[in-house]
Amino acid sequence: MQASRARLFKEYKEVQREKAVDPEIQLICDDSNIFKWTALIKGPSETPYEGGVFQLALVVPEQYPLQPPQVRFLTKIFHPNVHFKSGEICLDILKTAWSPAWTLQSVCRAIIALMAHPEPDSPLNCDSGNLLRSGDIRGYQSMARMYTRLAAMPKKG
Amino acid sequence: MAMANKKDEEGSSPSNDFDPCPICLGPFRDDAYLDRCFHKFCYSCIVSWSKFVANQHSQRQLSLKCPLCKTDNFSVVYGCNGDSFERYYLNQESSEKNFFSRDHKYRLRCYYREPGAIYEKFNIQQYWRFSRYLQPNKWLHLWLRREIQALIQEEDVEIIVHHILGVIESFAKMNETGRSKGTPETKREEFKKLVSDAARPFLVGRADRFASEIELFLSSGMNIEAYDKVYLQSLGISSGDGAESNIQDQTPAVPYLHFFDNDSDTD
Numbered sequence: 232m233q234a235s236r237a238r239l240f241k242e243y244k245e246v247q248r249e250k251a252v253d254p255e256i257q258l259i260c261d262d263s264n265i266f267k268w269t270a271l272i273k274g275p276s277e278t279p280y281e282g283g284v285f286q287l288a289l290v291v292p293e294q295y296p297l298q299p300p301q302v303r304f305l306t307k308i309f310h311p312n313v314h315f316k317s318g319e320i321c322l323d324i325l326k327t328a329w330s331p332a333w334t335l336q337s338v339c340r341a342i343i344a345l346m347a348h349p350e351p352d353s354p355l356n357c358d359s360g361n362l363l364r365s366g367d368i369r370g371y372q373s374m375a376r377m378y379t380r381l382a383a384m385p386k387k388g
Numbered sequence: 389m390a391m392a393n394k395k396d397e398e399g400s401s402p403s404n405d406f407d408p409c410p411i412c413l414g415p416f417r418d419d420a421y422l423d424r425c426f427h428k429f430c431y432s433c434i435v436s437w438s439k440f441v442a443n444q445h446s447q448r449q450l451s452l453k454c455p456l457c458k459t460d461n462f463s464v465v466y467g468c469n470g471d472s473f474e475r476y477y478l479n480q481e482s483s484e485k486n487f488f489s490r491d492h493k494y495r496l497r498c499y500y501r502e503p504g505a506i507y508e509k510f511n512i513q514q515y516w517r518f519s520r521y522l523q524p525n526k527w528l529h530l531w532l533r534r535e536i537q538a539l540i541q542e543e544d545v546e547i548i549v550h551h552i553l554g555v556i557e558s559f560a561k562m563n564e565t566g567r568s569k570g571t572p573e574t575k576r577e578e579f580k581k582l583v584s585d586a587a588r589p590f591l592v593g594r595a596d597r598f599a600s601e602i603e604l605f606l607s608s609g610m611n612i613e614a615y616d617k618v619y620l621q622s623l624g625i626s627s628g629d630g631a632e633s634n635i636q637d638q639t640p641a642v643p644y645l646h647f648f649d650n651d652s653d654t655d
Contacts, residue, residue, distance in 0.1 A: 234412065234436075241413040296411060297440040330455040331437050332410040 235295040239265045242334055249336070256339045266291040269305075270339050274383065275347040279375035280308070283383025287342065288318075289335055296331035299324070302338060307382035309375040311349045311360035320345070321355045409433055410456055420466035420476075422452070425459035431466045431476075438464070438478050452478045472500075487543040491616065495538040498601070498619070499594055506622040507604065515607035516572035521579065522560055527611050528602075529553060534612075535601065539591055548590050555586040556602075579603070 243265065246258045254273070261267035268289040274280025286305040292298040302325060304318035312321040324333060324341055333341075354360025362371040409416050411433035418431035429437075438452045451460040467474040515521065532552055536545040559582055563575065570578070580599040588595040608615050 238411075238413050241408075245413075294440070297437060330453075330458075331433075332455040334413075 235291065235293055236265060238296055239291060242336070245334075246336065253336070253340075255343060256336060258335055258339065266293070266295075268300075268335060270335070272339055272343055274379060275343055278347050279372045280310075280346050280379050280383070283379035285346075285383050287339065289338070291335075296333070299326070299329035299333070300335060300338060301325075302342065307378055308346075309356065309359055309371075309378040310346060311351045311354040311356050311363055312345060314355040315358075319355060321350075321353055411437060418466060419468065420464045421468075422454050422459070422461035423463045423465055423475075424461045425454045425457050427454050427456045429455075431464065434464055435476060442478075450479045487537060488541065492534060492538040494616070494620065495535055496541075498623075499539065499597055501623070503597070503600060504622070506619055507600075509618060509622055510604060510607040512576075512603060512607045513572070515603075516576045519563070519572075520609070521575075521606065522564055524557075524560070525606055525609075528556070528606070531605055531612050531615075532602070535598070536590070539594055539598065548587075552583065552586055552602075555582050576603075 239260075243260055246260075255275075256273075257271040259269045259271070261269070268291065270287040270289060272285050272287060274283040274285060283306075285308060288303055288305050290301040292300070302320055304313055304320065306318075307315070308318075309315065313319070320342065322341060322345055324330070324338070349359075349363060351360040351363035359371060359374065362368075362374065406415075408414055409428075409430045411429055414430075416428065416430055419428055420431035420434050421428050422434070434455075437455060441452060451462050453459070454461055462478060464476040464478065465473050466476065529549065532549045533545060536548050536552075537543060540548075556579075559579055580596075580603060583602055584595040584599040587598050591598050605615060608618070610618065
């Protein structure tokens with residue numbers, strides 16, 4: 232518990248310092264609980280998520296960094312590896328391939344990379360996975376772009 | 389090395405060359421290296437990670453993937469002081485060695501050093517002259533257990549402790565009844581020979597020093613806590629705050645300073 236707190240505090244300081252360095256990621260720590268974080272990540276360019284800002288909820292376990300944080304999308308996203316309703320993310324480093332050398336910041340980077348490189352063979356969102364697997368790239372892209380516009384961009388007018 | 393890092397951090401603005409442990413993100417405490425890829429971590433960080441991984445698998449893990457590069461490693465090399473190093477094998481039972489505390493470590497370290505100033509601290513002659521060995525020492529049992537645990541790095545040493553205690557008690561008894569005559573010096577010799585002979589099957593080359601350390605502890609007449617304090621002081625190590633560790637770190641003769649200062653990384 233103490234170790235996780237100390238480490239999170241170091242990450243917090245690092246985040247304060249690095250803010251300008253990584254404009255794709257904004258990590259915000261809960262005011263009263265260092266084990267609860269929110270992240271705002273920018274949809275990577277040249278993907279259907281471009282232009283969107285996606286909100287993630289990170290819940291850090293007491294055993295952190297021995298255990299990975301639990302991360303899910305709060306913003307709706309159409310992506311084969313993200314559960315459409317719960318926002319749960321299927322990403323190996325958040326499960327079996329976790330290493331204590333990852334940080335909240337690098338986890339966010341990994342999620343951005345996942346957005347750019349979906350893995351349709353282990354889908355949490357079957358509709359999205361099936362579109363990609365059947366080769367309907369246009370179908371997948373237009374669906375994903377639509378949801379980005381609906382959920383991840385500021386409302387127009 | 390740990391100090392250098394700390395200085396970097398405190399000194400100029402947190403600079404980019406500050407190189408933290410990848411697991412705790414703090415300055416390295418007790419440098420430890422994986423044996424294949426040589427990535428560096430705090431000893432306690434990499435060991436707790438290896439235990440965590442081991443607990444997640446029902447089968448015994450023979451190796452540990454490096455958290456940085458995923459290379460399979462078989463042991464953690466730590467305690468490098470130029471002359472020697474120690475190894476922690478990753479395939480041992482996960483519960484093993486939990487008993488081995490900082491205090492054990494300091495006791496073991498003492499045996500790597502020449503018996504020095506501490507032997508001047510207590511009046512050993514007086515101990516023998518006034519036959520103070522006739523009074524039982526109520527801390528001896530605990531002290532012996534820790535000492536032997538530290539030396540052989542096993543948790544269950546009760547049989548050896550009883551054996552040594554028995555030898556010491558029978559020595560006292562023999563002298564009490566006055567059957568054994570002799571000067572304080574011969575008694576002293578006799579005591580040390582008895583104890584080191586009794587300890588030799590278990591401690592081998594360290595048996596003689598072990599006998600001297602027992603004598604020293606008994607002569608001090610102190611409880612374990614107070615004794616440790618005096619002992620550490622005479623080694624030039626304070627168990628207190630980390631402010632003094634600056635001076636200590638410049639004394640290369642004292643390895644493992646960082647075991648003794650409290651986590652001074654309080655920023």
